[in-house]
Amino acid sequence: MLVSVALPVPLYRVFDYLPPAHSSSSNNAPLPPIGSRVQVSFGRQTLIGIVVAHINASDCPIDPSKLKPIKKVLDDEPLLDEPMLNLARWLARYYHYPLGDVLAVMLPTLIRQGKPLDLLIRHWRVLPNVTEDDFHSNAKKQKQQFAMLKLHGKNGASEDILLMEGMERPFLKRLEDNGLIEHYFEQKPAPLPVSLAKLPLDLNDEQQVAVQQIHHACEQNQYQGFLLNGVTGSGKTEVYLQAMQPVLEAGKQVLVLVPEIGLTPQTKARFASRFAANILLLHSGLNNSQRMQGWQDCRQGHAQIVIGTRSTLLYPFANLGLIIVDEAHDLSYKQQDTLRYQAADVALYRGYQLGIAVVLGTATPSLEQLKLVTDGKLTELQLTKRAGHATTANLQLVDARDKPTEYSQQPDGQPQNTGLTSDTINAIRQTLEAGEQVLVFLNRRGYAPVLLCGACGWQADCPRCEAHLTVHHSQLEQHKPSYLKCHHCDWQAHIPKACPDCGSQNIDPVGMGTTRLSESLHAIFSNPQTSKTTYPIIQIDRDTTRRKDSWEDIYRRINQGKPAILVGTQMVAKGHHFPNVTLVVLPNADRGFLSADFRSPEHTAQLIIQVAGRAGRGDKAGKVLIQTVQPDNPLLLKLVKDGYLAFAHQLLHERQVMGLPPYTHAALIRCEGKTSERTNQALKDALAILPTPNELAVLGPIDAPMHKKNSRYHAQILLLSKNRPHLHQILQQWWEQVLQLPSAKYLKLTLDIDPVGW
Structure with a gap:
């Protein structure tokens, strides 16, 4: 053998x-x-x-x-x-x-790497006859850590519990070296049966139907895929919780996928308040040891509820009974490198493989998911009403063509265009004066997207990418460094004092980023010289949430309920519950509808509806202001007047007429190398050996949307087929031959099945 x-x-x-x-x-x-x-x-x-x-x-x-x-x-x-x-x-x-x-x-x-599986848990305990008198008088930190450990009695506690309580591993090691405490190992005990920590909420009729259908599928121990299509604030999480209850009580595990690491703490808090269970969080912020321990907890059955991002779906489970994919439309579920899988699709396959129910929850289902419903491959469960007394936010278009925008007075004395009309500023002021919160959505981090010379037209471009450098600068926090940064390859440079081409000092940041918008709103609403009452401006983007626990600090400030203005990128659009936000403002809603990407209108509409869903989630009515210079745009009007589903079905019809996904199946071949000529030649050689005849539509070789990135040139070929098995049959015999081409040597060739953009 x-x-x-x-x-x-x-x-x-x-x-x-x-x-x-x-x-x-x-x-x-x-x-x-x-x-x-x-x-x-x-x-x-x-x-x-x-x-x-x-x-x-x-x-x-x-x-x-x-x-x-x-x-x-x-x-x-x-x-x-x-x-x-x-x-x-x-x-x-x-x-x-x-x-x-x-x-x-x-x-x-x-x-x-071949490390042994660690099935034992490290525990720490105080040695007998050791007291605080054994410490040096200056060892205050060690005394404090020792006192915390002593509270756990003679058997001590596991290292995980001590670290969660705020103890630090270096201090534990130092106390051990000083002969004051010791560690020992124990097998991790089996978790206690799951029990309710809090009674479930009352369900409305639609929620009740959804829970009953999911329960029925779980009782039958058979695969069934559900699309829980509920408007924002309709109580999808409560449906998840009540659908999970009998699964957990039967001793099975539940996997809950979320799109962003920022959603995991609030999701855990909501689930922990309902169930007395062992809840495990898995995300990219964990170190290697924590990941390995989490993997083991899933495999051994110690983790009863697992909340994680997309890679968690590939973990082994002892007895998985239900998979829930929250915000299932989100692009974060598509892996963009190495194994380019779509987590929502893989979740459905894994449910089919294990014979369990899979719930895809979203307020804005993707067109692919809607077609699966039409084809009878997903069972749609609709939630059309908001939970409790909350009402759906009212969407209003603000025509920004002829109305002047407001200017703010900056610390340097210069006026700055806020990009917001007078009507929008007045609506923000009225909301704040009513004691409520405002969310202003702008999907551009930094201070400004472009640095421009007014004399010769020079722009600060990334030397390694076909992209402008983003200006990072803060007039309110002078201690923070100012710099230019490429958000594609992380190239950084100092902001020049004069134009490198003509020497003019007339170089200015052009456009609006979250930092600049926050400063403009600060000058109007947080400056005691211009406002009788000052309101905090809370900026929420990748720059302000980079530090550990920064998300939790922001949540705490927002949930105090005091009037404030939140300025955020798409990070704030995904499932967050801010009960005192009653006004949402979208200053620049036109960009996505004008993109060359055929998927852009779908993604833009999803983003608008998701952001709009942050308004009016409590007892107060919500309002959404969408600033536009194209108020007659038929797609935008369709979305505002008829809602997302009508908008999506119109796009589906257009895709069917044009022969685009989800009515065709796509494979995208990308090639990157040091020269544009070599990448294009490799793709031409690949097309030359493509099996014929075939029933494929072929586009390319063409330059990728970003032709140059990180000093490498990118080109691509798109293959479309109405028959999925035929496409995969062609790829099965062709792709390995492509990788062996002499012209492909020293180039990076990748194959992306079901790509989200090209």
């Missing part, structure tokens, strides 16, 4: 090895279990791979005497069971990605 091993190498095959003891005189070598890790020689390297099959030596095309033996077996039991291996095979087959690399994506870093 031989062992087939999947290795993390970019080759579309597995590799056969002899059993580890085959090199000795024994002929009865034990075979490592399928799904376990093994250490093998690969060329001059030593790699960690996953055993995927045992085969007869007679089936091997190579003489077994020429094969290498496995160096070391790292696991006595399978690390991945058969369903997980089948999931990996499906991902490799559907996304045309090497099986070994798929498995590498599915495993945490430490497990890929």
Whole structure:
């Protein structure tokens, strides 16, 4: 017998090895279990791979005497069971990605590196007869940490609990080195059965129907996909909670996917207030040890409710009973590098594989999800009314063509255009005076998107990308450095004092970013010289939420309910509950409807509706002001007058007429290299070997939307087919040949199935 091993190498095959003891005189070598890790020689390297099959030596095309033996077996039991291996095979087959690399994506870093699985939990306790008198008088921090540990009694507490309470690992180690405390290991105990910590809320008729249908699917132990299509504020989370209850009480696990790391703390708080359960958070902010421990908790069944971002879907579970994908339309669920999977789609496949229910919850379903409903592949559950006494926010268009915009007086004495009309400013003022909060949405971080010379027209461009450098500057916080930054490759530069081309000092930031808008609103509403009552301006973007716990601090300020203006990017559009926000302002709603990307109107409408959904979520009515210089735009009028669903169905009809997804299936081949000529030549050579005849529509080779990025040139080919199996059949025989082309050497070629943009 031989062992087939999947290795993390970019080759579309597995590799056969002899059993580890085959090199000795024994002929009865034990075979490592399928799904376990093994250490093998690969060329001059030593790699960690996953055993995927045992085969007869007679089936091997190579003489077994020429094969290498496995160096070391790292696991006595399978690390991945058969369903997980089948999931990996499906991902490799559907996304045309090497099986070994798929498995590498599915495993945490430490497990890929061959580290042993740590099934024991470190505990700390105070040594007998040790008191605070044993500390030096100046060791105040050590005394404080010691006192916190002593509160846990003679058995102490686990390191995870102590760290959550604010203790620090270096101090624990120092106390141990000083002979004051000690650590010991214990097996993690099985979690207690899940119980209700708080009674469920009353459901309206629509919510009741949704919960009953999900319960029925769970009781039948069969796969069923649901689209929970509920307007913003309609109580989708309460439906999730009540749908989960019988699953958890039956001893099964529930996986809840969220699109952004910023949503995980508030989601955990909501779920923890309802259930006395072991809730696990998984996201990119965890270190490698925490990821490995979380992976183990899922696999061993210690985690009862798992809340995580898209990669959590690829974790193993002991007894998964329900998958919930919140904000299922969100683009964050599409992985944009390595294995380019769509998490919402993979969630449906995993539910089908395990025979469990999958709930896709959203207020703005994607066109692909709506077509799945039309095709009978998803069951739609509609929530058309907001929960409680909340009413749907009223959308109003503000014609900004002829109305002058307001100016603010900046600290340097110069007037600055706010980009907001007088009517909009007055509406903000009235809302604040009523004791309520305002959200101003602008999807551009930084101070300004362009630095421009007024004398010669020079613009500050990124030397490595086809993009302008964003101006980062703050007049209110002079201690913060001012600089130019590319948001694509992170290139940074100083802001020049004079134009590099003509020497003119007439260089100014042009356009509006969140920082500049915050300063303009600060000058009007937070300056005691211009306003009798001052109101805080809270900026919410990637720059202000970068620090640890910054999200929690912002949430705390907002949820105090005091009147304030929130200025945010799309981070504020996703599922946040701000009960005192009654006015939402969108100063620049036209950009998305004018883009060359055919998906842009769909994504823009989703963003508008999601942002609008932050208004009026409490007992007070909400209002949304959409500033536009194209108030007659038919798409915008359709969205405002008839709502998102009518808008989406109109787009679906247009896509069908034009032969675009979801009525056709797409594959995007990208090529990047040091020169534009080489990338285009490689794609031309690829098209030359494309199997013919075929029923594909082919576009390319053409330059990518961003032709130059990070000093590399990008080109692409788009393949469209009305028949999905035919497209995958073509790719199956063609893609590996493309990678072997001589002209593709030293270039990066990638294949993106179901791309979200081209």
